[in-house]
Amino acid sequence: MYFTPDARVCALVAKARDVVLLTHIYPDGDAFGSQIALADALESRGARVRVWNCHPPPERIKFLDAAGRVRIVRPEEIPALPDCELLIVLDTSEPARLGNLAAYLAGSAAVKIAIDHHIPPPRHGFDAAWTEEQAGATGILILDLIDALGLTLSPAAAAALFTAIASDTGWFAFNNTTARELSAAARLVEHGACPADLYRHLKGAASLQRTTLLGEVLASVREEFDGRFVWSLITRRQMTDKGIAYEELDGFIDELKNIRAALVAALIVELSDGNWKVSLRGPLHVDVNLIACRFGGGGHAKAAGYRVAAPGVEAVLADLRPELRRAFGRPPPAGKPPRQGKEAEPCSTRSRKACSPRSARRSSPKRSSKR
Ligand SMILES: [Mn+2]
Missing domain, CATH: 3.90.1640.10 (inorganic pyrophosphatase (n-terminal core))
Structure with a gap:
């Protein structure tokens, strides 16, 4: 037991x-x-x-x-x-x-x-x-x-x-x-x-389409905050061109978090319903659950995600950057690092109450998340 x-x-x-x-x-x-x-x-x-x-x-x-x-x-x-x-x-x-x-x-x-x-x-x-x-x-x-x-x-x-x-x-x-x-x-x-x-x-039974899409995602990784934030994007067009369903993207984000300097890695996916899914990983000390909670999402300290309605990826990033700045400004917690795990899957109706009391007390971000 x-x-x-x-x-x-x-x-x-x-x-x-x-x-x-x-x-x-x-x-x-x-x-x-x-x-x-x-x-x-x-x-x-x-x-x-x-x-x-x-x-x-x-x-x-x-x-x-x-x-x-x-x-x-x-x-x-x-x-x-x-x-x-x-x-x-x-x-x-x-x-x-x-x-x-x-x-x-x-x-x-x-x-x-x-x-x-x-x-x-x-x-x-x-x-x-x-x-x-x-x-x-x-x-x-x-x-x-x-x-x-x-x-x-x-x-x-x-x-x-x-x-x-x-x-x-x-x-x-x-x-x-x-x-x-x-x-x-x-x-x-x-x-x-x-x-x-x-x-x-x-791990070993990926379709050719999934593998080439992963190649595109990796080839277009961008960095911000002196490399502390790395992100990549998958558009609806890329997914329809390759005939790939959302559920086949599992694991893509883990490739991004392996970049050495990254404190936060994000994979931003344009969904078919017009929303954006943001998967976050914090391979070192940053608690990405706190960030996801700000947008009505959640998960674990090292793996979290949220969905948001936005006119484009730039708007998604514009809302995310202040949260990253705040997260990078926080000192690393003393003692053991937070546990790592898979994020909770996205849910547009995830309640902010689900998040830690500390994050729940904070005010809402500028763009309200899709609920
Ligand atoms: Mn689980």
């Missing part, structure tokens, strides 16, 4: 016979892998489990759902979705991050719980929540829950949880990688997860 599961969450999951699993919009390896593994384990003890998401996962992790459990629900289908006994939200404890499925959560008469490793909002609205900010991934909490309940850990579930942990720890390279994440990974390998196969799926 790596963390001690919340007793109420445990008790509720232990007795549930009819479960719906939800996660945040644009599910990543951790969100999707956690869903697949928990569904697999609960089904193995006879529960009925349905997994509903707003968006498909990135192409390269679709293989985890070999059993075809995950249903992508269209907005118009949501009012007709049947209710359930227990509703479990994974990898977020903020209802707004469920996108269109937030309406299902709000309207459901089910018992509602959340299992997550992000900074939780002060009022989450769940009947019970188990949040461990020290966990490198939600997947490690699902492994603990499976152990605590004595459920079967199949090879498919082990592969899904390995993917979850590997995704959120940057393949065990970010500083949220501790002995816990590594020993959990070792256990998952013992249960049938094959790191080489999973690495090939996650």
Whole structure:
């Protein structure tokens, strides 16, 4: 056991016979892998489990759902979705991050719980929540829950949880990688997860289009603030020309943060709805969660993001620069550096309450973020 599961969450999951699993919009390896593994384990003890998401996962992790459990629900289908006994939200404890499925959560008469490793909002609205900010991934909490309940850990579930942990720890390279994440990974390998196969799926199976787009992103990196800020841009045109979906851009930002002098790296993506998605990384001491919170986004200290409505990339940068100046002016915190992890996925309706009290007290930025 790596963390001690919340007793109420445990008790509720232990007795549930009819479960719906939800996660945040644009599910990543951790969100999707956690869903697949928990569904697999609960089904193995006879529960009925349905997994509903707003968006498909990135192409390269679709293989985890070999059993075809995950249903992508269209907005118009949501009012007709049947209710359930227990509703479990994974990898977020903020209802707004469920996108269109937030309406299902709000309207459901089910018992509602959340299992997550992000900074939780002060009022989450769940009947019970188990949040461990020290966990490198939600997947490690699902492994603990499976152990605590004595459920079967199949090879498919082990592969899904390995993917979850590997995704959120940057393949065990970010500083949220501790002995816990590594020993959990070792256990998952013992249960049938094959790191080489999973690495090939996650990292080694890029399309030619994705690879050439990454080349364009890297070739057009710009620096500001004497190199302390590096950023690059992906336009809608680039994505449509190459036929690349937003979810395939996972990992691009990590290439930018590797630039030596960078204190903050940003990947700015023009979205199809006219908004801009800004992914931020703070490889050293800058807390990018504080910056993202100023625009209604959030995530972790070293990985965060936000969405914003703006007429163009220059306007996005114009709003961001004062926040960067302020961040670069702050002295590095004493003691241990903040933990690193994957950002929370973008959500236009993310509440500023979700951010740390320190950032929440500050006044709003000039351009109001899309909510
Ligand atoms: Mn996660």
